[in-house]
Amino acid sequence: MDRHLVLARHGQSDWNRKNLFTGWRDPDLTELGVEEAQLAGRRLKALGVSFDVAFTSALSRAQRTCRLILEEIGQPGLDTIADEALNERDYGDLAGLNKDDARAKWGEEQVHLWRRSYDVAPPGGESLKDTVARVLPYYMRNIQPRVMRGERVLVAAHGNSLRALIMVLDGLNTQTIAGLELATGVPMVYRLNADTTVASKEILDR
Numbered sequence: 001m002d003r004h005l006v007l008a009r010h011g012q013s014d015w016n017r018k019n020l021f022t023g024w025r026d027p028d029l030t031e032l033g034v035e036e037a038q039l040a041g042r043r044l045k046a047l048g049v050s051f052d053v054a055f056t057s058a059l060s061r062a063q064r065t066c067r068l069i070l071e072e073i074g075q076p077g078l079d080t081i082a083d084e085a086l087n088e089r090d091y092g093d094l095a096g097l098n099k100d101d102a103r104a105k106w107g108e109e110q111v112h113l114w115r116r117s118y119d120v121a122p123p124g125g126e127s128l129k130d131t132v133a134r135v136l137p138y139y140m141r142n143i144q145p146r147v148m149r150g151e152r153v154l155v156a157a158h159g160n161s162l163r164a165l166i167m168v169l170d171g172l173n174t175q176t177i178a179g180l181e182l183a184t185g186v187p188m189v190y191r192l193n194a195d196t197t198v199a200s201k202e203i204l205d206r
């Protein structure tokens with residue numbers, strides 16, 4: 001049985017381009033972001049990948065990426081479930097601030113801890129640990145059972161909500177996850193074993 005699960009971070013958003021902390025704010029994709037999402041779809045199509053169901057977040061940039069991928073692979077209108085459990089990490093008071101301005105104000109090290117550490121939460125927001133605590137139960141209850149039934153599943157979501165999921169799937173520790181960066185619009189094709197562990201992972205980068 002082919003238990004495949006494709007994870008894709010959304011294409012570049014307007015706030016990615018402007019270098020702003022985004023979190024639960026809802027900017028749209030840029031033109032480049034649209035192209036990245038379409039390219040992701042074409043890469044998946046070239047591999048012969050298609051889906052039985054798609055999951056995305058409650059945010060426009062992920063939903064649009066999901067739609068663009070599905071259009072490219074010739075499955076527009078596929079059953080798609082949107083849930084805020086897959087939203088980006090909540091950046092709290094940092095949302096809307098420029099990342100370089102934040103470094104100038106709080107220092108490189110503090111901003112890096114907020115962005116990439118496992119358990120340091122930005123003021124008023126979620127740490128990666130908090131993000132794992134909402135993404136993982138959703139994955140276990142809603143996504144993994146479908147993959148185990150042999151459905152081919154697409155998840156179009158966000159840098160940190162996917163880092164949370166990948167940390168668990170790949171068995172990364174709290175140190176290693178700090179070094180994991182996900183490029184916009186790059187799909188990752190997982191195949192799972194019958195015991196839910198990862199059989200293979202292929203990153204379809206540019």
Ligand SMILES: O=C(O)[C@@H](CO)OP(=O)(O)O
Pocket residue numbers: 016020021022023024088089091115159160
């Ligand atoms: O701003 C955000 O919401 C995220 C993703 O763009 O940023 P970072 O990569 O700094 O965690």
